[in-house]
Amino acid sequence: MIVQGFLVFWKNSHFDVLPTFRAGKGNAMGNRMRIAINTGGGDAPGLNAVIEAVVMSAWYRNWEVYGIRQGYHGLLDTDDIIQLTPDKVRNISSVGGTILGTTNKGNPFEMPFENGAGEVEIRDVSDRVVRNFQRLGFDCLIAVGGDGSLKIAHDFFKKGIPVIGVPKTIDNDMVGTVATFGFDTAVSIATEAIDRLHSTAKSHDRVMVVEVMGRHAGWIALNSGVSGGARAILIPEIPFDIDVVCEQIMKDELQGTRYAIVVAAEGAKSVGGDIVHRGDGEKGRQDVLLGGIGNVVAEAISKKTGKDTRSLVLGHLQRGGSPTTFDRLLALRFGAAAVRLVEAKQFGRMVALNPPNIDAVLLEEVVGSFRTVPLESDTLQTARDIGISFGEPAADQ
Numbered sequence: 001m002i003v004q005g006f007l008v009f010w011k012n013s014h015f016d017v018l019p020t021f022r023a024g025k026g027n028a029m030g031n032r033m034r035i036a037i038n039t040g041g042g043d044a045p046g047l048n049a050v051i052e053a054v055v056m057s058a059w060y061r062n063w064e065v066y067g068i069r070q071g072y073h074g075l076l077d078t079d080d081i082i083q084l085t086p087d088k089v090r091n092i093s094s095v096g097g098t099i100l101g102t103t104n105k106g107n108p109f110e111m112p113f114e115n116g117a118g119e120v121e122i123r124d125v126s127d128r129v130v131r132n133f134q135r136l137g138f139d140c141l142i143a144v145g146g147d148g149s150l151k152i153a154h155d156f157f158k159k160g161i162p163v164i165g166v167p168k169t170i171d172n173d174m175v176g177t178v179a180t181f182g183f184d185t186a187v188s189i190a191t192e193a194i195d196r197l198h199s200t201a202k203s204h205d206r207v208m209v210v211e212v213m214g215r216h217a218g219w220i221a222l223n224s225g226v227s228g229g230a231r232a233i234l235i236p237e238i239p240f241d242i243d244v245v246c247e248q249i250m251k252d253e254l255q256g257t258r259y260a261i262v263v264a265a266e267g268a269k270s271v272g273g274d275i276v277h278r279g280d281g282e283k284g285r286q287d288v289l290l291g292g293i294g295n296v297v298a299e300a301i302s303k304k305t306g307k308d309t310r311s312l313v314l315g316h317l318q319r320g321g322s323p324t325t326f327d328r329l330l331a332l333r334f335g336a337a338a339v340r341l342v343e344a345k346q347f348g349r350m351v352a353l354n355p356p357n358i359d360a361v362l363l364e365e366v367v368g369s370f371r372t373v374p375l376e377s378d379t380l381q382t383a384r385d386i387g388i389s390f391g392e393p394a395a396d397q
Contacts, residue, residue, distance in 0.1 A: 033058070035342060036075075036133065037084070037142040038068035039098040040106070040149030044170050044182025045323035046331035049093035050144050051100065053335025055084045061343070066138070067099070071106040072152070075129040078136065093328050096321045102145075107152055130159050140342045144168050146180075147367060150350060154363040157348045164338045165350035165363050170318055173217035176366035177352035181331040186213065186318040187223045193314055194228030194261055205258040207249060207301050207309040211294030213318055214265030216370040220318070222379055225263035225388065232260070232389040234268035234297065237373045240391025241271050242297065246304045248389040253307075262301070264293050271393060333358050 037054055039047050055065045065084045068074035074081045082088075082100075092099060105112070108126045115121050133141065140162045143153035146169035157163040167174040172183035190212050201208045210230075212220045218235025225233035231252060232245045249260045269275050276292040298311035323331065330353060337351040337358040349360040373380065383390070 033061070033063040033139045033342065034137055035063060035065045035140050035142060035339070036068050036081075036136075036138045037065060037100070038071055038074070038144065039100050039102045039168075040071040040143065040145035040152070041102060041104050041168070042146070042170070043097050043102050043319050044168050044180075045096045045185040045319070045321060046181035046327040047098035047100075047102070047144060047168065048089075048095045049181070049323060049328050049331035050166055050168075050335040050338075051084065051098070052089040052091075052093045053332040054142055054339055055089045056086060057336045057339035059086050061339070063339075066136075068141075070101045071103040071149070072108050072129055073103065073106055075132045076108065076125060078132055081136070093332060094322050096319075096323065104148070107148075109152065109155055126156065126159060129156065130161060133161055140164060140347065142166060142338050142342070146171075147174060147370065150174075150363060151367040154348070154367050157363060162342075162345075162347040163363070164341050164347060165366075166334045166338050167350055167352065167366075170220065171214055171217055172219040173215075173370040173372065174366065175369050175371045176350060176361040178355060179330065179353050181323065181327040181334065182319070183219065184326040184330075185321070185324045186220050187227070188324055189318050189321070190220055190224035190263075190314055191228045193312070193317075194224060194230065194263065197261060197312070198229065198259075201259040201261060204308060207260045207262060207298070207305070207307050209262045209264060209294045209298040209301070209309065209311040211264050211266060211292075211311065211313040211315075213314070215267045217372045218265040218268070219373060221263045221265035221268070222373055222377075222383070225261075226379060226383050226386075228261065228263070230261045230263045230388060232262045232391060233383065234262070234264040234293070234391055235373060236265055236267040236269070236275075237375065238390045238392055239269055239271040239273070241393045242300045242304065242391065244393060245297070245389060245391045246301055249301065249305055249307070262297060264297055266293055268293055 058065045067082045067084045069080040108129045109124050110122050111125050112120045142164045144166040150165045153163045153165050167177050167180045169180050170182040170186035172180050174180050197208045214220050221233055221235050234240045276296055294311040294313055298309045302309035334351045348363055350363050352359050352361045
C-alpha cells in the first residue's frame with residue numbers, strides 16, 4: 001500500500017519503508033546517493049561482510065543502501081527490497097551466508113517460465129528490471145557474485161544501469177583479482193577434513209578419496225591437498241591417468257605406508273574422459289550439476305589395487321560457517337572500495353585485490369573467462385617436489 005509517498009511492506013515481523021520516486025525525476029534528495037546491492041550465485045563466507053562494509057561506508061557519507069533480495073528477484077517484484085541501515089548490518093561480517101539471500105537460477109535475460117502445457121519457456125525480462133531500477137531512483141547497483149552473476153551485471157551496465165562489481169567465489173577462479181573471498185575459508189574447511197581423515201584411513205589401511213569443489217579450476221584441491229598431506233591431487237587443469245594414481249598408492253605401500261588420501265576437484269577428468277556430473281540441473285540453470293568424480297575414482301582405485309577405498313564429498317560444507325579472518329577482511333575491503341568507486345562514478349568496474357591494494361578493473365575484461373591454476377605454479381612444483389602425484393601420464397606415453 002502507498003502511504004504518504006512510501007511503499008510499506010512487511011518483512012521479518014516489522015515494517016520496512018522504501019521511498020518511491022517517479023521515473024525520470026532523478027534523486028529526490030539532491031546529492032544523497034541511493035545504492036542498491038544484491039548477492040548472486042552460490043553463497044560464500046564473506047558475503048555479509050561486503051554488505052556491512054557497503055552499508056557502513058555509505059552511511060558515513062549520508063547515503064542510503066537498499067538490499068535487493070534473491071539476486072535480481074527484488075527488481076522484478078519490488079516488494080522484495082529492504083532498506084539496509086547500520087542497526088541491521090552491524091557485526092554481521094562474522095556470519096556466514098547472506099542476509100539478502102541468493103540464487104543461481106535467476107538470470108533476468110534468460111528467465112524460465114512454465115507455460116500452460118507444463119513446458120519451460122525462456123524469456124528476457126531485463127527491461128522490467130531496468131524500469132524498476134530507474135523508477136525507484138537508485139543511483140548505482142553493487143552486484144556481488146561470481147563470473148555468471150557479474151556477466152549479468154555487465155549486461156545491465158550495457159543497458160544503462162550504473163554497476164560496480166564485487167568478485168565472489170570459493171573456487172578462486174575470477175580473472176582480474178589475486179583472490180576472491182570465500183576461497184580461504186573453503187580451503188581451511190577442506191584441509192581440516194583431510195587432516196581428520198588421516199587417522200581413520202591409517203587405522204583401516206584405507207584409501208580415502210575426498211571430492212572438493214572446483215568446476216573450472218583446481219585451486220581448492222591443490223591448496224588443501226598440499227596442506228593436508230594428500231598423496232595424489234586431481235585438478236581440471238591436468239587430465240589424470242588412474243593407473244598413475246594407483247602406481248603412487250602401491251609404491252607408498254611397498255615403502256610401508258598402507259593408506260592414502262586422494263583429493264579430487266569436482267571438475268577433474270581423466271585423460272580423454274569427460275567431466276563427471278549428476279544431471280542437467282534444476283529448471284532455469286544453464287549448467288550441469290557436477291559431482292561424482294570422487295566415487296568414480298574410488299571405485300577405480302579399489303578395482304585396480306584391491307585396497308579398501310572410500311569416497312567423501314565435502315560439497316556445500318565448504319560454503320558454510322563463519323569466514324576466516326582473511327576472507328572477512330578481504331570482503332570488508334571490497335565493500336568499502338566499491339563505495340569509493342560509486343563516489344568516483346567509476347561504473348562498469350569490478351573491485352580486485354592487487355596486493356597490497358584494492359584496485360578496479362573493467363567488467364568487460366574479466367567476465368566470460370576463468371583464472372585457472374598455472375602449470376608453472378610454485379605450489380604445483382612444491383607438490384611434485386614432495387612426492388605428490390597429479391596422475392600425469394609419463395612423458396613418453
